Amino acid sequence: MIPLYVAQFGIVLAVFVALLLAAAVMVYSERKVAGLIQQRYGPYLVGPKGILQPFADVFKLIFKESLRPAAADTILFYAAPILSATAAFAAFAVVPFGAETTLFGLLKEPIRLQVADVNVAVLVVFAITSISIYGIVLAGWSSNSKYSLLGALRSASQMISYELSYGVSLASVLVVAGSLSLTEIVDAQQGTWLGFVPRWFVFLQPLGFVIFMIAGVAETNRSPFDFPEAEQELVAGYHTEYSSTPFMMFFLAEYINMVTTAAVATDLFLGGWHGPFLPESLGWIWFLIKTGAILFFYIWMRWTLPRLRYDQLMQFGWKVMLPLAALNLILTAAGVIYLGN
Amino acid sequence: MVPLGYYLLLSAILFATGTLGVFLRRNVITVLLSIEVMLNAVNLAFISFGRFQGSVDGQVIMFFVVTVAAAEAAVGLALVIALFRHRESLNPDAFTSLKW
Amino acid sequence: MLLFLLFAAVAVGASLMVVLGRNPMHSVLLLIVSFAALAAIYVGLDAPFAAVVQIIIYAGAIMVLFLFVVMLLNAHTEDEGAAGPTPAGKPLVAGVAVAAALVLELAWALARTRGTSGRTGGGGADASVLQSVRELGGVLYRDYSLAFEVTSILILVAMVGAVVLARRES
Numbered sequence: 194m195i196p197l198y199v200a201q202f203g204i205v206l207a208v209f210v211a212l213l214l215a216a217a218v219m220v221y222s223e224r225k226v227a228g229l230i231q232q233r234y235g236p237y238l239v240g241p242k243g244i245l246q247p248f249a250d251v252f253k254l255i256f257k258e259s260l261r262p263a264a265a266d267t268i269l270f271y272a273a274p275i276l277s278a279t280a281a282f283a284a285f286a287v288v289p290f291g292a293e294t295t296l297f298g299l300l301k302e303p304i305r306l307q308v309a310d311v312n313v314a315v316l317v318v319f320a321i322t323s324i325s326i327y328g329i330v331l332a333g334w335s336s337n338s339k340y341s342l343l344g345a346l347r348s349a350s351q352m353i354s355y356e357l358s359y360g361v362s363l364a365s366v367l368v369v370a371g372s373l374s375l376t377e378i379v380d381a382q383q384g385t386w387l388g389f390v391p392r393w394f395v396f397l398q399p400l401g402f403v404i405f406m407i408a409g410v411a412e413t414n415r416s417p418f419d420f421p422e423a424e425q426e427l428v429a430g431y432h433t434e435y436s437s438t439p440f441m442m443f444f445l446a447e448y449i450n451m452v453t454t455a456a457v458a459t460d461l462f463l464g465g466w467h468g469p470f471l472p473e474s475l476g477w478i479w480f481l482i483k484t485g486a487i488l489f490f491y492i493w494m495r496w497t498l499p500r501l502r503y504d505q506l507m508q509f510g511w512k513v514m515l516p517l518a519a520l521n522l523i524l525t526a527a528g529v530i531y532l533g534n
Numbered sequence: 535m536v537p538l539g540y541y542l543l544l545s546a547i548l549f550a551t552g553t554l555g556v557f558l559r560r561n562v563i564t565v566l567l568s569i570e571v572m573l574n575a576v577n578l579a580f581i582s583f584g585r586f587q588g589s590v591d592g593q594v595i596m597f598f599v600v601t602v603a604a605a606e607a608a609v610g611l612a613l614v615i616a617l618f619r620h621r622e623s624l625n626p627d628a629f630t631s632l633k634w
Numbered sequence: 635m636l637l638f639l640l641f642a643a644v645a646v647g648a649s650l651m652v653v654l655g656r657n658p659m660h661s662v663l664l665l666i667v668s669f670a671a672l673a674a675i676y677v678g679l680d681a682p683f684a685a686v687v688q689i690i691i692y693a694g695a696i697m698v699l700f701l702f703v704v705m706l707l708n709a710h711t712e713d714e715g716a717a718g719p720t721p722a723g724k725p726l727v728a729g730v731a732v733a734a735a736l737v738l739e740l741a742w743a744l745a746r747t748r749g750t751s752g753r754t755g756g757g758g759a760d761a762s763v764l765q766s767v768r769e770l771g772g773v774l775y776r777d778y779s780l781a782f783e784v785t786s787i788l789i790l791v792a793m794v795g796a797v798v799l800a801r802r803e804s
Contacts, residue, residue, distance in 0.1 A: 323690055540642075557726075570692075590773050618707050
């Protein structure tokens with residue numbers, strides 16, 4: 194029998210390693226899928242079918258020289274990527290990815306596959322996402338370079354604007370589910386209607402799902418909202434002056450933010466780890482499949498859609514997304530009251 | 535279990551620190567930051583009283599304080615921007631034209 | 635207890651450095667650290683929702699606003715005059731006197747009344763009730779509904795006011 198704290202520590206370790214591997218898989222699949230969309234091979238030299246490419250990238254980045262502009266504010270310059278990466282990892286701490294399990298009978302009592310079970314989990318994710326703005330703003334400001342500063346300010350105002358729609362579409366899900374705890378929200382999506390349509394919230398909240406996905410793309414600074422790192426215009430935006438390991442941390446943070454947003458979307462709208470054909474204890478396989486589908490959609494969007502202009506982006510966020518999200522919330526609340534879900 | 539007195543003492547120390555900042559600093563933005571420190575101290579006092587009386591009223595009042603602080607910070611900073619455009623200085627001693 | 639002392643020390647230290655630091659940019663960031671420490675203390679006070687709200691609104695939105703203004707006005711290069719950030723003389727004496735008076739008076743009052751230090755359990759406080767967001771929402775929307783509506787108007791007024799005040803004369 195393994196004591197509880199050892200199992201919890203094991204989960205923490207497993208989640209950390211899984212996130213790192215997920216980032217590596219994301220790097221590889223991004224370049225491979227980009228290649229396929231653009232009708233060319235992606236990376237194929239390193240390892241069979243190029244699978245070891247992300248590890249080669251990591252090695253290359255680690256051995257590069259780490260530069261710092263002379264006029265940069267040293268503490269903030271190095272604190273910014275650390276803050277970004279830490280916030281990205283920390284947000285995943287409250288996301289559950291599996292049902293209660295006894296780890297194949299090794300434990301006395303079941304534990305959930307979640308690093309920390311708090312009953313305000315949804316808000317914790319939201320809070321940590323709003324902290325990750327600081328990594329970007331500090332990076333841009335402490336680099337003491339105009340491209341960085343412009344990119345950082347644009348990114349920060351974009352992220353704050355889309356945080357509103359993100360939060361309001363979250364609120365619609367909360368109204369339907371009646372709880373702030375991610376585990377309870379997933380458990381409210383068990384079962385099926387008519388025997389084959391799963392009770393996912395995406396069917397109850399289609400508009401909310403669309404708004405959440407778009408806001409998630411904007412929050413993680415991915416195309417078509419990646420104006421802050423627009424290669425054609427701002428050199429590289431807020432991480433222009435970074436190289437080697439700090440640069441790697443920014444990329445790690447971006448990919449892990451994507452993974453976290455996809456995981457939260459899976460938990461909120463796609464039923465988390467519930468799915469047919471598999472026993473509940475293997476539900477995490479379904480979780481991986483659904484999260485993977487959302488991430489593939491992210492990559493697909495990046496290499497298909499053109500980038501929005503900055504003022505178009507802000508207008509879209511304030512004049513279209515926010516009213517739609519508010520309308521969605523009102524309709525959801527009215528529906529819950531009158532239909533008595 | 536931490537006694538109530540400790541939380542109140544912490545709240546008083548933070549409030550005193552904020553007051554010190556408002557008296558001392560010659561930079562308008564830092565004065566605004568000190569006011570935020572004071573508001574935080576008050577929040578802590580409310581929540582600890584709410585906890586030790588077993589009601590959620592402390593948290594509710596804390597939300598209102600946070601909301602009012604947000605509104606005040608927004609308007610205060612807009613004022614700072616407008617003042618800066620006028621005088622190119624963030625020192626409150628530069629805005630003395632109404633003194634007799 | 636140890637956690638409370640740790641977070642309290644961080645909060646007090648960060649607040650002192652906010653007040654006494656030279657660079658407003660560093661002050662803003664240290665204030666964020668202070669907010670995070672206070673949020674941790676709120677979690678220890680059975681108020682996780684308040685802690686998260688503190689992070690989202692205070693540390694996540696208000697401080698970003700402060701950061702923008704500091705960057706926009708280039709406040710980090712503002713030298714506050716020859717006297718430096720904290721002038722000696724009357725303001726220093728007055729400030730320290732008021733601050734010390736506040737703290738000492740409270741400490742004296744707490745030491746005299748044994749009543750508050752005895753209320754460690756909090757008169758039958760039920761932690762699960764305090765933590766319940768549902769309960770919080772009920773009290774907020776029933777008992778404090780007038781304050782809630784008035785606050786929403788206040789925010790609207792503040793928004794309009796901020797936009798109007800910060801606009802350029804063009």
